[in-house]
Amino acid sequence: MNTDAEDLRQFVHGASLDAKARARLEEAVPEEFFTVPGGLTAPDRHALTYERLRRAGLAAPPAGELLADPPALCALLERAAVADPPLFHLMLLHYTLALGPILRFGAGQDGARRARESLESMASFGTLLMTEVGRSNSHLSPRTVARHDPATGGFVLSTPDSRAAKFPTNTAHPDLPKTAAVYATLVHGGEERGVFVFAVPLRGPGGAVPPGVRIVPAPETTGLQVDYAAVLLEDVRVPYEAWLRDGASIGADGAFHDPAGSAAARLTRSMGIAPPVWRAVISASAAITRASAEMLLAHSAGRATLGRLAPRRPLTDYRNQQEAVLGAIASAYALTAVAAHVTTPGPAAGGAAEGAAAEGGPSTAWAPWSAVDRDLALLKAAATVQAQETVSACRVHSGAPGFAAVERLNAYRGLTHAYQNAGGDNELILYDTARAMADLDRYVPPEPGLGPPDDGDLDSPRVWLFLARDAERRMRDRLAGRVEAALRGGEDAFTAWNGNLALAARTATACADRVILEILAAADGAGPRALGPVLRLHALDRLERRAAGLLNEGVVPPGFLDEVWAARRRTCDELAPRAAELAAAFELPAPVTAPAAFLV
Numbered sequence: 001m002n003t004d005a006e007d008l009r010q011f012v013h014g015a016s017l018d019a020k021a022r023a024r025l026e027e028a029v030p031e032e033f034f035t036v037p038g039g040l041t042a043p044d045r046h047a048l049t050y051e052r053l054r055r056a057g058l059a060a061p062p063a064g065e066l067l068a069d070p071p072a073l074c075a076l077l078e079r080a081a082v083a084d085p086p087l088f089h090l091m092l093l094h095y096t097l098a099l100g101p102i103l104r105f106g107a108g109q110d111g112a113r114r115a116r117e118s119l120e121s122m123a124s125f126g127t128l129l130m131t132e133v134g135r136s137n138s139h140l141s142p143r144t145v146a147r148h149d150p151a152t153g154g155f156v157l158s159t160p161d162s163r164a165a166k167f168p169t170n171t172a173h174p175d176l177p178k179t180a181a182v183y184a185t186l187v188h189g190g191e192e193r194g195v196f197v198f199a200v201p202l203r204g205p206g207g208a209v210p211p212g213v214r215i216v217p218a219p220e221t222t223g224l225q226v227d228y229a230a231v232l233l234e235d236v237r238v239p240y241e242a243w244l245r246d247g248a249s250i251g252a253d254g255a256f257h258d259p260a261g262s263a264a265a266r267l268t269r270s271m272g273i274a275p276p277v278w279r280a281v282i283s284a285s286a287a288i289t290r291a292s293a294e295m296l297l298a299h300s301a302g303r304a305t306l307g308r309l310a311p312r313r314p315l316t317d318y319r320n321q322q323e324a325v326l327g328a329i330a331s332a333y334a335l336t337a338v339a340a341h342v343t344t345p346g347p348a349a350g351g352a353a354e355g356a357a358a359e360g361g362p363s364t365a366w367a368p369w370s371a372v373d374r375d376l377a378l379l380k381a382a383a384t385v386q387a388q389e390t391v392s393a394c395r396v397h398s399g400a401p402g403f404a405a406v407e408r409l410n411a412y413r414g415l416t417h418a419y420q421n422a423g424g425d426n427e428l429i430l431y432d433t434a435r436a437m438a439d440l441d442r443y444v445p446p447e448p449g450l451g452p453p454d455d456g457d458l459d460s461p462r463v464w465l466f467l468a469r470d471a472e473r474r475m476r477d478r479l480a481g482r483v484e485a486a487l488r489g490g491e492d493a494f495t496a497w498n499g500n501l502a503l504a505a506r507t508a509t510a511c512a513d514r515v516i517l518e519i520l521a522a523a524d525g526a527g528p529r530a531l532g533p534v535l536r537l538h539a540l541d542r543l544e545r546r547a548a549g550l551l552n553e554g555v556v557p558p559g560f561l562d563e564v565w566a567a568r569r570r571t572c573d574e575l576a577p578r579a580a581e582l583a584a585a586f587e588l589p590a591p592v593t594a595p596a597a598f599l600v
């Protein structure tokens with residue numbers, strides 16, 4: 001292998017895991033998991049996914065080790081995502097959203113130990129009961145309550161009405177054991193004390209449901225195929241030990257104590273399980289983008305066209321397809337750089353890493369996420385949007401074979417689509433980010449400097465950074481000014497913000513762009529030489545997508561797009577001969593790029 005190719009391979013796979021650790025994760029998700037046999041009923045398909053999850057969990061390192069090792073957990077989850085998106089989704093729930101709070105909040109508790117053992121041994125599968133079906137932003141104030149019962153010392157969990165049912169949950173399969181992390185508002189002495197997590201067995205070994213638990217299966221869906229159901233808790237009694245207390249307690253004298261100090265701080269702490277979810281979602285977004293890009297290349301390379309301008313000219317000679325293929329590869333490398341940034345141990349992995357998280361983020365209005373870790377939540381939103389756009393473009397540019405010959409691109413698209421909402425709703429994250437920016441709440445606007453450097457040459461990372469910083473700063477200033485003027489003019493906070501949501505979303509997106517371009521500029525400086533034009537292509541694509549905002553803010557003059565297109569054509573000419581080498585560094589398992597078997 002030549003040096004460039006080896007450097008690229010190392011960049012994609014990172015240095016955090018040695019060959020032995022990587023091989024073990026590959027054995028946990030073997031090539032067999034990359035295909036699903038035909039003819040399964042929906043419940044059989046779900047059962048197969050859980051059986052594969054069980055096998056993966058038993059073959060992988062112990063859950064506690066994985067959760068303490070972000071690169072390893074992300075590597076396992078990204079392989080699952082490329083193999084089969086439903087497997088990724090269930091695995092993410094199992095490790096980060098069911099076991100995560102048990103390990104984090106229930107350390108040393110006996111009841112938590114039992115739940116932990118059943119999940120770690122894969123005797124039970126994890127499920128999350130957080131979102132409630134009937135109201136938006138239900139995470140901020142779940143209507144499901146956990147009333148402390150002084151007579152038994154335990155709690156009674158109740159869903160007040162069907163609009164407060166927990167949905168979606170992965171609990172419909174009638175035969176499979178499930179253990180839930182239930183988010184509920186704790187009520188003690190008639191007072192609401194904040195949102196806490198409870199470990200609750202929802203289905204026993206053969207799938208039997210305990211008294212008071214009502215599970216209502218949802219109709220079959222195809223976007224991301226798992227066993228969705230709504231769950232209602234009708235006076236479900238759980239022992240004191242099921243409360244994942246995180247240092248809070250109810251003393252023998254009945255006094256309630258919580259080190260969080262307030263219900264708002266408690267909510268942020270309870271949502272502090274999110275950073276491992278975001279890292280995994282960013283890594284999986286990068287991984288399925290790599291897979292999609294390679295599939296598009298496989299579809300396009302060597303394909304002839306019959307267009308009358310130039311019959312039999314190769315498809316990739318046409319700029320639209322060439323830019324789609326190379327743009328997808330570039331997007332995959334860019335997301336890989338972002339994933340490496342957030343999974344590498346250290347401050348880059350999330351400014352307010354677990355523990356400090358509760359106190360680290362800005363105050364929020366739409367969702368709890370930015371309060372946990374503003375930048376990591378924002379990168380989750382940006383990565384899933386980017387993956388969604390690239391995977392969708394790969395599907396479209398793969399024509400009918402990409403839609404109808406194999407399910408893979410549709411399944412990746414389903415996953416990226418689902419995670420616009422799941423794992424923290426992207427739009428709400430943008431609005432809370434924008435509000436923190438406008439209020440200068442733990443946010444310092446970037447300093448663009450005077451005029452674009454390097455004569456505005458779009459090949460220079462310094463120029464991309466100047467444009468991104470200038471746009472972010474101008475948008476923030478305008479947003480802050482508009483909201484402030486509205487409030488000064490007597491509008492209430494809702495009206496002042498509601499009239500500015502479009503600008504707010506663009507302002508937060510500009511912040512995400514700047515953070516990503518800084519990551520790319522750093523990777524360009526430190527990474528292999530061969531990476532430079534790849535990251536440049538992604539930066540140019542990103543600037544093209546943001547051209548409307550850049551023009552609107554006066555950051556660039558009319559004619560800017562012509563310059564971007566010219567720079568992109570030059571970059572694509574440079575990259576086109578190396579497309580196969582760039583994709584080879586992704587090292588995807590054979591089933592991902594194998595030609596559709598039914599025609600052979």
Ligand SMILES: Cc1cc2nc3c(=O)[nH]c(=O)nc-3n(C[C@H](O)[C@H](O)[C@H](O)COP(=O)(O)OP(=O)(O)OC[C@H]3O[C@@H](n4cnc5c(N)ncnc54)[C@H](O)[C@@H]3O)c2cc1C
Nearest residue numbers: 128129130131136137168169170418421422423425427428
């Ligand atoms: C595939 C999938 C699996 C999931 N799995 C689980 C799970 O296992 N457990 C679990 O607890 N949850 C799960 N979720 C739920 C997920 O957390 C929520 O979908 C997400 O938080 C959005 O909430 P919602 O569905 O109530 O939609 P809504 O909050 O109603 O959002 C709908 C739209 O309205 C917008 N919106 C909402 N509120 C506001 C506002 N105040 N201001 C402006 N715009 C607003 C949103 O941006 C969004 O575009 C899953 C979701 C998906 C898609």
